[in-house]
Amino acid sequence: MTQEEMWRAVIKNDESYDGIFFYSVKSTGIYCRPSCKSKTPKRENVCFFDTAEEARNAGFRPCKRCRSDLMEYHPMKEIAAKAKQLLDSCFDEKRELKQGLRQLGISHRRMSEIFKDEYGITLHEYIKSRRLEEAIRMLIDTDEDIIDIAYAVGFGGPSSFYSFFKSETGMPPLSYRKEHRK
Ligand SMILES: [Zn+2]
Known part of the structure; x- marks a missing residue:
């Protein structure tokens, strides 16, 4: 993550960054979560830390407003x-x-x-690869119908499953089953 990105998160009080990093303000001696609603500090007074502990070790106090000391540590x-x-x-x-x-x-x-x-x-x-893995397992190890396999691995219906499967393996599900079953 770049400093620019972190700074943007601070300006926008972007809470999706809470726990990902902390920032300290030199002029006040406190450290905050990105989402803190206190007045946006001057850029030149701001330092970034990966964890609250690092901010504390650098001599900063937790902010009373955003309770940056209560933030769970989420590496x-x-x-x-x-x-x-x-x-x-x-x-x-x-x-x-x-x-x-x-x-x-x-x-x-x-x-x-x-x-x-x-x-x-x-x-x-990643989701795609997990679905494919499971579909292949079911095709080879079970006698489930294609439509049931489609639903079981999270597709809305057989046709989307069919085209997904074919584009991933180069084969329609049924041919794959025939080919790979002993
Ligand atoms: Zn704060």
């Missing part, structure tokens, strides 16, 4: 890992997935960036 790694867990358990459930991601307290865009930094692929690509 990006942890956030990314939680997102991954969530994708693993609800890749087939759009609504749950959305809700779960929202509960992590980070905007979808931010989450995608953090996820990509950590795992090298986007949330969307």
